[in-house]
Amino acid sequence: MTIADTDLTLVDLAGYLPEKRVPADYFAQYAEDDDLTGNAMFRAPSFRHHAADGETSADMMIAAAKTLTERNGPDFLDDIDVVLTHSQLPEVPIRGCGGEVAHRLGLRPSTVLDVHNGGCAAFVHMIDLAGALLRANGGRTALLGLAQNSAAQVFTQPQVRGKPQASIPGDGAAVAVIGLDRGRGSEVLGVTCHSFGQYSGDMTGVADPPRKYWEAGSGQLHIGFTEAKIAKVLARGNRMVPEVAIEVADTIGVAPRDLDWFITNQPNRIFLRNWREALELPSERHPDTFDECGNLFAVGIPVTLDAAVGDGRIRVGDIVMTAAFAHAGDFAGAAALRWGGRP
Known part of the structure; x- marks a missing residue:
C-alpha cells in the first residue's frame, strides 16, 4: 500500500x-x-x-x-x-x-x-x-x-x-x-512497500561440501550465485526500484525527473546507472557511496543520505526519494521526504 x-x-x-x-x-x-x-x-x-x-x-x-x-x-x-x-x-x-x-x-x-x-x-x-x-x-x-x-x-x-x-x-x-x-525534522511525504514472496527462495547460502547453515562442516558459507540467478536478479532489480520510486512520486504529485535527489541501495554500478536512467535523472542527483563503502546493503541509503546532507548537497526544502529492493527481489520499497534540516 x-x-x-x-x-x-x-x-x-x-x-x-x-x-x-x-x-x-x-x-x-x-x-x-x-x-x-x-x-x-x-x-x-x-x-x-x-x-x-x-x-x-x-x-x-x-x-x-x-x-x-x-x-x-x-x-x-x-x-x-x-x-x-x-x-x-x-x-x-x-x-x-x-x-x-x-x-x-x-x-x-x-x-x-x-x-x-x-x-x-x-x-x-x-x-x-x-x-x-x-x-x-x-x-x-x-x-x-x-x-x-x-x-x-x-x-x-x-x-x-x-x-x-x-x-x-x-x-x-x-x-x-x-x-x-x-x-520537527523532515516530512515523510509518501511511502510504499511491496512483498514478492515468489522470489524469496532465490537468494541462498551455500557451502562446499553442502550443509545447512547451522550444521558443522568444513565448507564456509557464501551466497549461491549462478549466471541464471544473476540474470534474474538484474531483471527484477532494474524493474522494481524505478517502479516503487515512480509509484511514490506519482502519489505525491512530483514527476520523477523533477526529484531533487534519488538515493538507492547500491549493489553495483550497473544498477545505479540503470535506475537513474529509468527516472531520467543525471548522475549528480543520484548520490552514492559505492566507491568508498561498497555494497552496504540496508545501510546504503541512510549512510549516503547522511553524507549528502553533511557535505551540503542536500538543502532544506529539497525532495529526496529513497528506494531499494531486497535479496533476489522478494521485497521493494520507496519513501519520499522533504528535507527539513537538522534539529
Missing part, C-alpha cells in the same frame, strides 16, 4: 563506518578464476570498510547513535517509544540486537522489534513499520538501527575471499529517529 501525506517525520540520522578501510587490492591477491569472474555484477569498488574483530552490530549502532547525541544533546533519545533494528548477520541465533541496543542506550521503549526480512530495503521498511507502531500504540518517536556486518565476517573467509562476490560488500551502520511531529 502506498501512503501519501503521512504524519511522519525523519527527525535526524547518522551513519558510522568502521575504521578499517580495505582497498580492492586485498581481494585481488586472492582472486580465483571461476565462471563469474568478470561479471558486471562484481566489478569491485575502490574501497570498503570492515568491522574490527569482535565489533558487533550493536557496537556499530551505538557508535552511530553517539553521533546523534553529540549533535543534538544527551537527552535526544530520552523519549524513544519504539526501537527497530536490522542486522545483516545477527550474531546470536534466533534473536537480533534490539534489546541490547535499547539497554546500552538507556532507553525504556514500549516496543522492541528486530526486522530481519527487509534486506537492502530495510530502511524504508522500518520507516513504514515505525509509523504503524507509533500510531497504534500512541507513541511519539522511534529509533531505527541498521548494521551491515557481514563483509569482514563472511567475505574474508579463506574459502570465500577469492570469489568475485567477496570484494563488493562493506560494513557500516546507521541510526535514525522517526517521529509523529510535523514541526
Whole structure:
C-alpha cells in the first residue's frame, strides 16, 4: 500500500563506518578464476570498510547513535517509544540486537522489534513499520538501527575471499529517529512497500561440501550465485526500484525527473546507472557511496543520505526519494521526504 501525506517525520540520522578501510587490492591477491569472474555484477569498488574483530552490530549502532547525541544533546533519545533494528548477520541465533541496543542506550521503549526480512530495503521498511507502531500504540518517536556486518565476517573467509562476490560488500551502520511531529525534522511525504514472496527462495547460502547453515562442516558459507540467478536478479532489480520510486512520486504529485535527489541501495554500478536512467535523472542527483563503502546493503541509503546532507548537497526544502529492493527481489520499497534540516 502506498501512503501519501503521512504524519511522519525523519527527525535526524547518522551513519558510522568502521575504521578499517580495505582497498580492492586485498581481494585481488586472492582472486580465483571461476565462471563469474568478470561479471558486471562484481566489478569491485575502490574501497570498503570492515568491522574490527569482535565489533558487533550493536557496537556499530551505538557508535552511530553517539553521533546523534553529540549533535543534538544527551537527552535526544530520552523519549524513544519504539526501537527497530536490522542486522545483516545477527550474531546470536534466533534473536537480533534490539534489546541490547535499547539497554546500552538507556532507553525504556514500549516496543522492541528486530526486522530481519527487509534486506537492502530495510530502511524504508522500518520507516513504514515505525509509523504503524507509533500510531497504534500512541507513541511519539522511534529509533531505527541498521548494521551491515557481514563483509569482514563472511567475505574474508579463506574459502570465500577469492570469489568475485567477496570484494563488493562493506560494513557500516546507521541510526535514525522517526517521529509523529510535523514541526520537527523532515516530512515523510509518501511511502510504499511491496512483498514478492515468489522470489524469496532465490537468494541462498551455500557451502562446499553442502550443509545447512547451522550444521558443522568444513565448507564456509557464501551466497549461491549462478549466471541464471544473476540474470534474474538484474531483471527484477532494474524493474522494481524505478517502479516503487515512480509509484511514490506519482502519489505525491512530483514527476520523477523533477526529484531533487534519488538515493538507492547500491549493489553495483550497473544498477545505479540503470535506475537513474529509468527516472531520467543525471548522475549528480543520484548520490552514492559505492566507491568508498561498497555494497552496504540496508545501510546504503541512510549512510549516503547522511553524507549528502553533511557535505551540503542536500538543502532544506529539497525532495529526496529513497528506494531499494531486497535479496533476489522478494521485497521493494520507496519513501519520499522533504528535507527539513537538522534539529
